Amino acid sequence: MSGTYETPGGTHETPGDPHGGRDRPGHRAALALGDDALVLAQRLGEWAGHAPELEEDVALANIALDLLGQARTLLSLVGDEDKLAYLREEREFRNVQLVEQPNGDFAQTIIRQLYFSVYQELLYGQLAGCRPEDATPVAALAAKAVKETAYHRDHAEQWTLRLGDGTEESHRRAQHAVDALWRYTGELFQPVEGLDVDWDNLRATWTTSVRSVLEQATLRVPEGPQSAVWAAGGGRQGVHTEPFGRLLAEMQHLHRSHPEASW
Amino acid sequence: MTTVLPERGPGGDVGGGVGADEAALQAAFDAAISADERIEPRDWMPDGYRATLIRQIAQHAHSEIIGMQPEANWITRAPSLRRKAILMAKVQDEAGHGLYLYSAAETLGVSRDELLDKLHSGRQKYSSIFNYPTLTWADVGAIGWLVDGAAITNQVPLCRCSYGPYARAMVRVCKEESFHQRQGYELLLALSRGTPAQHAMAQDAVDRWWWPSLMMFGPPDAESAHSAQSMAWKIKRHGNDELRQRFVDICVPQAEALGLTLPDPDLRWNEERGSYDFGEIDWSEFQQVLKGNGPCNEQRISQRRRAHEEGAWVREAAAAYARKRAAAPSNEDGRR
Ligand SMILES: [Fe+2]
Ligand SMILES: [Fe+2]
Numbered sequence: 001m002s003g004t005y006e007t008p009g010g011t012h013e014t015p016g017d018p019h020g021g022r023d024r025p026g027h028r029a030a031l032a033l034g035d036d037a038l039v040l041a042q043r044l045g046e047w048a049g050h051a052p053e054l055e056e057d058v059a060l061a062n063i064a065l066d067l068l069g070q071a072r073t074l075l076s077l078v079g080d081e082d083k084l085a086y087l088r089e090e091r092e093f094r095n096v097q098l099v100e101q102p103n104g105d106f107a108q109t110i111i112r113q114l115y116f117s118v119y120q121e122l123l124y125g126q127l128a129g130c131r132p133e134d135a136t137p138v139a140a141l142a143a144k145a146v147k148e149t150a151y152h153r154d155h156a157e158q159w160t161l162r163l164g165d166g167t168e169e170s171h172r173r174a175q176h177a178v179d180a181l182w183r184y185t186g187e188l189f190q191p192v193e194g195l196d197v198d199w200d201n202l203r204a205t206w207t208t209s210v211r212s213v214l215e216q217a218t219l220r221v222p223e224g225p226q227s228a229v230w231a232a233g234g235g236r237q238g239v240h241t242e243p244f245g246r247l248l249a250e251m252q253h254l255h256r257s258h259p260e261a262s263w
Numbered sequence: 264m265t266t267v268l269p270e271r272g273p274g275g276d277v278g279g280g281v282g283a284d285e286a287a288l289q290a291a292f293d294a295a296i297s298a299d300e301r302i303e304p305r306d307w308m309p310d311g312y313r314a315t316l317i318r319q320i321a322q323h324a325h326s327e328i329i330g331m332q333p334e335a336n337w338i339t340r341a342p343s344l345r346r347k348a349i350l351m352a353k354v355q356d357e358a359g360h361g362l363y364l365y366s367a368a369e370t371l372g373v374s375r376d377e378l379l380d381k382l383h384s385g386r387q388k389y390s391s392i393f394n395y396p397t398l399t400w401a402d403v404g405a406i407g408w409l410v411d412g413a414a415i416t417n418q419v420p421l422c423r424c425s426y427g428p429y430a431r432a433m434v435r436v437c438k439e440e441s442f443h444q445r446q447g448y449e450l451l452l453a454l455s456r457g458t459p460a461q462h463a464m465a466q467d468a469v470d471r472w473w474w475p476s477l478m479m480f481g482p483p484d485a486e487s488a489h490s491a492q493s494m495a496w497k498i499k500r501h502g503n504d505e506l507r508q509r510f511v512d513i514c515v516p517q518a519e520a521l522g523l524t525l526p527d528p529d530l531r532w533n534e535e536r537g538s539y540d541f542g543e544i545d546w547s548e549f550q551q552v553l554k555g556n557g558p559c560n561e562q563r564i565s566q567r568r569r570a571h572e573e574g575a576w577v578r579e580a581a582a583a584y585a586r587k588r589a590a591a592p593s594n595e596d597g598r599r
Contacts, residue, residue, distance in 0.1 A: 038344075045347070048335035048354045049566070052574025054328065054362050054375075061355035068348050075344075082343050106577045165587065166580025173576070254400055255342040261458050263343040263450075 025194030027078045028094070029138050032192045032236055033123075034074030035095035038085060039244075040116060041067035042251055043103055052106055059155060063113070066148040070141065077137050086255035090238075090245050097235040098184035100244040104177065107163050107170065111177035113156035118209050119188045119202075121149040126197050134196065157213050164217025171218065178214060179222050186226030190236055296497055301427040304370035312496055315489065316426050317371050318387070319498065324364035325382045325389035329563050331357045333397040334406060342400060349446055350403060356439045363432040370428045383568045391549065392479050394557030401454055401461075401468035407447015409469070409476040409514070415440045416510045417480065425497040448517065455522045462522075469518070470526045477541075478549045480507040511539050 044064035051057040075081040098116055103109045127142035135143075163174040189203040214221050234240065255263075288307040295302060302308055331354050338354065341347035365375040381387040392410055397403065418440065421433040454465035484490055484502040493499035501509075511530075518525050529542035551557070 042339060045338040045351055048338050048351070049328075049331040050570045050573075052570070052577035054358050054365075056574075056577075057331070057358040058355055058362070061351055061358070065348060065351050065355070068344065068351065072344050072348070085344055086342075106574070162581045162584040163577070166582075166584045167576065169576050170580030170583075250339050254340050258342070258458060258460060261342075261461055263346055263453060263457075 026136055026138065027194070029136075029192050029194030030074045030077040031084075032094040033138065033141075033195075034071050034078070034084075035093050036099050036116075036120070037067040037074065038071035039093070039095045039247065040099040040112075041065075041071060042247060043099065043101075043112075044109075046103055047109070056106075060109075063152050063155065066145070066152065070145050073141050074138065077141075082255065086252045090240055090248055092238060093235075093240065093244070093248075094238065095235050095240075096184070096187045097241050097244075098181065098188065100235070100240060100247060101181060101184060102243050104180075105173055106159075107173035108177040108180070110156055110159040110163060111174065111181050113152065114160050114213065115181060115185050115188070115210065117149055117152040117156050118206055118213075121146060121153045122202055122205050122209075123195075123197060124149055126202065127195065130196055136194075136196075138195070160213055160219070161217045164214070164219040174217065175219055178219050179224070182222040182224055182226060183228050184226075187235055192236065296425055296495075299425075299497070301430065302425050303427045311492070312498075313371055315493060315496065315498060316429065317368060317373055319493075320364055320368040320371070320429055321373070321378045321381070321387050322389060324361050324368060324378065325387060326393065327357050327361040327364060329382075329389040329393045329567060330410075331361075332563055332566060333393055333395070333559075334403055336397050337400060337403050340400070341403075346450065353407070353443050353446065356443070360436045360439070363435060367428040367432045379571065383564070383571060385564070388553075389563075390479060391552045391557060392475050393563060394552050394560045395471070395475050396558050398471075399464050399468060401451065401464040402472070404447045404450035404454060404465065405468035405472040407443050407445075408451055408517070409447075409472050410479070411440050411443040411447060412514065413476045413479040413510050415444055416506050416513070420500040420506075423497075423500060429498075448521070451521055451523065465521075466523050469523050473526050474544065474548075475552075477507055477511070477544055478546075480504075480510065482546065482549070508538055511541050515539050 041064045044060050044067070047060045047064075048057065051060055071085075072081050075084045078084060098112060101108075101112055124142035124146040127139045128146050130139050160174065163170040165171070185206075188206065189199050191197070191199050211221050289309065292302070292306070292308060292312075295306075302312075334350060334357075335354050338347065338350050341350050365378060368378060369375065378387065382389065392413075397406065415437055418433050418437050422430055422437060424430040424433065451465050451469070454461040456462075481487055481490075481503040484504050487503055490499065490502060494502070515525065515530065527542045529540060531540055532538075533540045552560070555561075
């Protein structure tokens with residue numbers, strides 16, 4: 001981080017400053033994965049009271065709560081969870097662009113979940129599979145959370161099948177979402193420093209897995225590029241898409257309005 | 264209930280339909296009620312009892328799901344991650360309460376779809392409290408403390424309601440509502456003890472939510488349309504005024520502990536009654552909100568309708584997919 005931003009919490013000189021070590025590889029990894037979980041939880045939280053049926057109000061909230069729990073654990077490995085969530089600027093967030101994409105219609109939300117949860121389950125699975133003596137705090141979280149991500153993946157797969165192979169309208173909407181979000185999937189496989197992951201294997205497994213669900217759902221697997229021209233891997237470098245600024249504005253506004261307050 | 268009553272026929276009508284049979288069934292039902300036994304879905308019950316329960320359970324279910332809106336309004340803006348998680352879980356609980364209650368109503372022979380239709384077309388109501396807006400973060404705390412608190416006061420006696428499925432749903436609901444009440448109180452306490460701006464925010468929210476919360480118990484017993492019959496059927500166990508008084512008596516010391524005042528100059532301890540006296544409730548406001556002139560009536564119902572309409576294609580897709588699966592010969596799950 002360059003010194004041009006006012007760092008959350010301000011005081012660089014304080015020993016034990018929660019942000020002093022943000023550049024350590026383990027912290028970068030926790031931040032990347034923590035931001036993924038936080039931002040997707042925030043998006044899913046927007047669904048509350050708007051879901052197509054009551055069961056989905058419950059299910060989407062469940063997933064959001066799991067992700068928020070992961071985010072809190074991961075961000076706390078780096079520093080104060082609230083300072084990190086509420087006081088960083090847009091360019092300091094390390095989440096992939098996929099998770100910040102707007103909810104759109106239910107198909108868009110489901111396909112975003114499919115792409116992300118397949119990735120997250122595979123990633124956590126690899127991290128959890130490391131030798132115990134190599135286990136980092138991030139790997140410990142992954143081992144704990146891999147079960148819930150399997151549930152998220154199953155939920156997304158079931159809905160992808162229903163939408164893809166449901167009615168003409170649902171098929172059309174699902175296909176649109178599959179195509180529109182495809183360009184955000186390439187970034188998922190960009191290596192994150194501090195994570196002991198076989199990224200090529202991750203990409204291959206993800207592709208097989210997603211392809212098989214889409215085909216079963218009678219959806220066409222996109223052939224276009226998996227990233228936009230200039231922004232490849234953008235989110236992990238702190239380059240985001242336009243909707244992200246508004247997401248943060250909404251999320252951070254109240255907290256930032258009362259700088260001295262605790263809640 | 265445990266006494267053996269003849270079951271309802273498949274059409275919902277009682278076999279025979281002869282006056283003498285009807286009288287015997289009624290007598291058995293009355294005996295069960297007076298013996299404090301539970302009425303179960305397959306037991307005979309008078310039409311009026313069934314209709315009253317459907318109306319009340321539906322209104323309760325609708326209140327749970329409409330009640331998600333004012334609080335969901337703050338999920339994306341919750342000022343700490345801990346509070347965000349608590350609020351998300353709370354709103355999720357309310358959706359769950361809606362599910363249990365629609366299921367309880369289904370045991371009386373009405374589907375969730377029918378009931379939602381009636382909500383969306385304004386033929387059934389939900390609690391008027393949710394027609395008030397959540398203007399600041401403190402409103403989330405005030406709702407938890409006062410609105411969930413009033414709901415508990417109303418609902419704890421419903422755990423002993425004569426209709427089994429409703430009583431059992433209430434046991435589960437009340438457990439969660441009491442979490443909500445404590446979390447709301449704790450949120451307000453943090454604000455009240457926080458910065459001057461936070462304290463003012465908490466006081467403002469309590470000022471706005473106090474009177475509407477008292478109205479949640481319904482009009483005075485003398486004017487309450489359904490009270491007497493519901494009490495006789497043991498659907499209701501206490502009068503509106505009694506429950507309202509109980510709630511006031513609980514809240515006053517809690518407000519003191521919070522360091523917040525309740526906006527009623529007439530509020531004072533009455534030694535003789537062993538209760539707090541409180542001021543006149545503005546029932547004209549209650550009637551206005553009930554009629555549709557509250558600050559958010561239109562907004563709440565149109566968001567509900569919109570979510571339902573925009574979700575139609577999703578529900579249709581799920582149904583179409585399920586039909587295809589059921590018809591697919593290769594599918595080992597295919598049951599027909
Ligand atoms: Fe509830
Ligand atoms: Fe509640």
